[in-house]
Amino acid sequence: METIDRIKQQVTENPILIYMKGTPQMPMCGFSSRTIEVLKSYGKEFAYVNIIADPEVHRALPEFSEWPTFPQVFVGGELIGGCDITLEMHERGELEAVLNAASA
Numbered sequence: 001m002e003t004i005d006r007i008k009q010q011v012t013e014n015p016i017l018i019y020m021k022g023t024p025q026m027p028m029c030g031f032s033s034r035t036i037e038v039l040k041s042y043g044k045e046f047a048y049v050n051i052i053a054d055p056e057v058h059r060a061l062p063e064f065s066e067w068p069t070f071p072q073v074f075v076g077g078e079l080i081g082g083c084d085i086t087l088e089m090h091e092r093g094e095l096e097a098v099l100n101a102a103s104a
Contacts (some may be wrong), residue, residue, distance in 0.1 A: 016073075017049070019045060020032035024036050031083040042096060044103050
């Protein structure tokens with residue numbers, strides 16, 4: 001399976017998905033760590049892909065998403081953004097509704 005096809009499948013099959021450096025238990029960068037903490041605070045299940053362990057996804061994801069940095073958070077099959085946008089949505093009280101809709 002081509003890497004882009006694998007990414008499409010991951011995004012489609014997982015209502016809430018984060019592409020990150022490391023794992024939720026051991027984030028490998030501050031941006032991934034902050035984003036994970038926000039996602040965990042809602043108590044919703046989410047999937048993750050460790051881009052350090054999957055260099056093909058690390059190379060192909062920015063082309064797929066048209067977003068150059070990591071982490072990348074997909075909700076309901078759509079990119080909502082990286083750390084800054086996720087944190088802004090959280091602070092404005094917008095993230096919970098988006099996560100609830102995706103996990104319903």
